[in-house]
Amino acid sequence: MNKETVLKALRTVTEPDLKKDLVTLNMIEGLEVSENKVRFSIVLTTPACPLKEHMKNDCTAAIRKEYPNAEVEVSFTSKVTSHQNKPALSNIKNIIAVISGKGGVGKSTVAVNLAVGLAKSGAKVGLVDGDIHGPSIPMMFGVQNEKPNVVERDGKQWIVPVEKFGVKMVSIGFFVDPDKALIWRGAMITSAFTQIMNDSDWGELDYLIFDTPPGTGDIHLTLVQNYSVTGIVIVSTPQQVALADARKALSMFTDQQINVPVLGIVENMSYFSPADMPDKKYYIFGKEGARNLSAQSGIRLLAEIPIQEEVCESGERGIPAVFDDKHPLQTAFYTMAQNTAQAIAIRNATLDATKIVEINQ
Ligand SMILES: Nc1ncnc2c1ncn2[C@@H]1O[C@H](COP(=O)(O)OP(=O)(O)OP(=O)(O)O)[C@@H](O)[C@H]1O
Ligand SMILES: [Mg+2]
Secondary structure, three states: OOHHHHHHHHOOOEOOOOOOEOOOOOOEEEEEEEOOEEEEEEEEOOOOOOOHHHHHHHHHHHHHHHOOOOEEEEEEEEOOOOOOOOOOOOEEEEEEEEEOOOOOOOHHHHHHHHHHHHHHHOOOEEEEEOOOOOOHHHHHOOOOOOOOEEEEEOOEEEEEOEEEOOEEEEEHHHOOOOOOHHHOOHHHHHHHHHHHHHHEOOOEEEEEEEEOOOOOOHHHHHHHHHOOOOEEEEEEOOOHHHHHHHHHHHHHHHOOOOOOOEEEEEEEEEEEOOOOOOOOOEOOOOOOHHHHHHHHHOOOEEEEEEEOHHHHHHHHHOOOHHHOOOOOOHHHHHHHHHHHHHHHHHHHHHOOOOOOOOOOO
């Protein structure tokens, strides 16, 4: 057994999403072979990769097929991919916008748990709250009374994001008097938003999650006109009205002139299971609406999140479900984050960089 023969065995292991072998994809690093011991790392495209154990098992099996007594030690590292060779906005590899057609369907809940879930997996994550009308994200983070600091560096003022649960977060709500938010005009919103994006001290980020207001408005246009957005995640409840609005919002992003990839749909409030009858599911808002939309449109269904009182409570307590080991939906939200990370990696491996939308006025 030597490095060459081990690599030969590893060439038979396929990355399930990218459909190429791990050696060709340069995913094997630090290979050491001595007597009957083999040690190496698999370089993942995201630390939140849901298939990592699967790949580890496949590698071990491939080596043991040739060398039944080999001791195989596999560890993981990750290099999060970007769709751009050189990310435009400082060092942010991926910008993900969480959108919905209808209001109140759970965008902010999804954005928070996505950001915190990715951070929990080991990724570097930022979160922007793009809603000027209500500071819902600061409340879900339990930082509604904090104000981000401003520091001066190289003659420029930088906003220092509030850091919690491993996520760097900035909210437009921090800078707007909520009582005056309603009189903000489009231009003011746009400039506040670009300032937050450009003047925050993000450092290096694998993912910047952007929570948007419902529908498609100034903020959404500003986003696609100024930044190359990796993709969008759409949130809907199974209700027909919500799904109809989701389709409308989707049509804006998939319009030829805008053309931002859709990473998937999260169905929220899919069903209710009483605590004393966990196997029983009540489909309060209708059944499998997003699953059907997914089947018709070919857009991936990333998660079906049930309705649980605890989701609302954790929003108010300021501890996201995915961070809370006692939360009944911790796994559901973590799986959602893993599936989204996987969808981003596939998007980056298969599609070109998203073009910034030209402004024609
Ligand atoms: N799966 C769930 N189970 C129970 N309550 C939920 C669930 N998802 C969200 N909620 C609650 O529903 C309310 C609306 O959720 P959220 O603020 O995330 O929606 P939104 O789409 O961001 O709303 P808006 O359009 O106003 O920005 C919140 O009180 C939240 O705690
Ligand atoms: Mg919201």
